[in-house]
Amino acid sequence: MKSLRLIFCALWTAAFVSGCGAYSFTGKSTLSSDVKTFTIRDITLSAPSSYATISQEMTEKLKEYYQRNTKLKLVPQNGDISIEGSIVDYRTDGVAASSGGDKAAMNRLTIVIEVVFTNKFNEEDNFEKDFSFYLDYPQNQTLQEAEKTLVPKILDQLVLNIFGDTVAKW
Template sequence: MSTTASTISISEFYNNADLGPANMGQTITNQLKNYFIQNSSLKVVAEEGELMLEGEITGFSLTPIAPVSTGNPEDINSASSTRLTITVKATYINTLDDKMSFKDKNFSFYKDFPNEINVADVEEQYTRQIFERIINDIFNASVANW
């Protein structure tokens, strides 16, 4: 499948998650633009691209995982690790072939880390790493099948 599209517009992704770094929306938007520039022949334009991508960050959660038993049935078991999960909802519009478009598709990825690490110390780094995976998935869902 090939396309004649030469431009893509990527709207600012908004952060609608309750938690997480305040600049997440800007971070994923910039990473998305850079990814499309580096991995396709598309020109990123401010608006009215032949291809359009928009979305929002809908989830940022920290969940305890990997329970550790204290060996004492009276004690509360704790978790040795925490999972940071980010969810992004994206809409992709292909003005040249509507069958290729998708609306409000969820993309999610996570990173696990030991509880000894303070999440504030690694939050920005891990957020960027998770975004790399999500961006790759968005790219594959939108234009990789050319």
């Protein structure tokens, strides 16, 4: 009797899981099967002051992430899906007052990228949207010191957010 229950449970589970074939835990299956290629144009820099190589780093991080996490082929132009963008804001702000109250105890580095996404096969997916992310750093650290660790982390998160809204639909 126990083995009969076990077999029934196994069959029920298999039927349930196969019935959920359109669902993906990673969300990677949301693109039409017609989409085979992608283009990522060079990310431009329109923020007044920023990390010297930020636009090139962002462009390369996007290309690498899409290549690693999709089966799409990178093409220099006219991809089935296309991403272009510009870093429109790069700023640091004081976010927490120190015990003396006249100085910030923590500073925040914020990066904003404006993204234009185009899908040739589903125009409803197309958008123009700002993505932003920030990380805090202590007041006793200069921006130049903090940038070395913060900028790569912020760019990684921006890539994840862009991927989530363009391909994975998280």
